[in-house]
Amino acid sequence: MARIAGKTVFITGAGSGIGQATAQELVRRGGRVAMVDANAGALGEVAARLGDAVWHASVDVTAHDELLAAAAAASKWADGLDAVVANAAVNHIAQIRDIEASDFDRVVAVNLGGAVRTVLAALPQLRRTEGYVLLVCSASGLVQGPYQAAYNASKAGLHAFGNTIRQELAQDGVRVGVAYLNAVATEAAYAAMRDPLMAPLRVEKVMRPRPVAEAAAAISDAIARRSRTVYVPRQARLAAAQPALLQRFTDRWVARRLTDATRKSSDVYGSASEVNP
Numbered sequence: 001m002a003r004i005a006g007k008t009v010f011i012t013g014a015g016s017g018i019g020q021a022t023a024q025e026l027v028r029r030g031g032r033v034a035m036v037d038a039n040a041g042a043l044g045e046v047a048a049r050l051g052d053a054v055w056h057a058s059v060d061v062t063a064h065d066e067l068l069a070a071a072a073a074a075s076k077w078a079d080g081l082d083a084v085v086a087n088a089a090v091n092h093i094a095q096i097r098d099i100e101a102s103d104f105d106r107v108v109a110v111n112l113g114g115a116v117r118t119v120l121a122a123l124p125q126l127r128r129t130e131g132y133v134l135l136v137c138s139a140s141g142l143v144q145g146p147y148q149a150a151y152n153a154s155k156a157g158l159h160a161f162g163n164t165i166r167q168e169l170a171q172d173g174v175r176v177g178v179a180y181l182n183a184v185a186t187e188a189a190y191a192a193m194r195d196p197l198m199a200p201l202r203v204e205k206v207m208r209p210r211p212v213a214e215a216a217a218a219i220s221d222a223i224a225r226r227s228r229t230v231y232v233p234r235q236a237r238l239a240a241a242q243p244a245l246l247q248r249f250t251d252r253w254v255a256r257r258l259t260d261a262t263r264k265s266s267d268v269y270g271s272a273s274e275v276n277p
């Protein structure tokens, strides 16, 4: 059985939600965690609770220099890094006709650019330890629904980035995994699911969100085993196995729900709001 004890993991977006729960789970299993997040307040509180097994720094994943400094400092703290988890992300719910280009750019810059920069910053340490990269993606990187164009595009890009670097980094002994998550019960996920624009889709009812601890445990197992993929819930595997089929099904299902909703009311359209994923 692969173990976490004695390993050091660098996690972005560790101040809340799945990143925070994963840090907590890794510490519970005897690991050490270097936690970074742009939200310094939340991160500081979590780090204080987790004690000596964690190191933390306020870092914006779009700032390459900040990430480089953090990865180097974390590696010095732990005498090397065994794994990096690119988890930080934001979302922006809007119809494409209403979205500002700058909002689209920002989501892609954090979710895709931030993950790329995280890997680049940690790579020198990971090549030394023949370590592991885990990219926190989404089932929406494989099959897409409406109103999250920037988020979905960023996660589809992350899926492609993961497949590409898996092949290249194998030469260095660095393994690459991608986590495909769907409807995990974080505040950010509820904020997205409960956005008025999403209401006709009744995502919360259809998806039945999984506990955050389940995602944290699956991610921790993936780190221990250096897994190629991880799916939460397990049914998300279907999106990887049959993306074209599921996309066709999703297109039809969305069209039906939106047509029904339009019949009932016309005032849910036209809003745009900002939430984390």
Ligand SMILES: NC(=O)c1ccc[n+]([C@@H]2O[C@H](COP(=O)([O-])OP(=O)(O)OC[C@H]3O[C@@H](n4cnc5c(N)ncnc54)[C@H](O)[C@@H]3O)[C@@H](O)[C@H]2O)c1
Residues within 6 Å of the ligand: 012, 013, 014, 015, 016, 017, 018, 019, 036, 037, 038, 039, 059, 060, 061, 062, 086, 087, 088, 089, 090, 110, 114, 136, 137, 138, 139, 180, 181, 182, 183, 184, 185, 186, 187, 188, 189, 276, 277
């Ligand atoms: N919760 C879900 O249902 C779900 C589903 C699919 C994928 N995911 C993915 O899981 C990951 C975690 O999601 P979550 O639900 O825990 O969300 P969350 O909002 O709780 O966590 C995201 C964290 O990233 C941080 N962050 C945002 N921008 C940053 C930046 N520029 N630099 C550094 N940190 C930044 C936030 O402060 C936050 O702490 C994300 O990659 C998300 O896309 C979540």
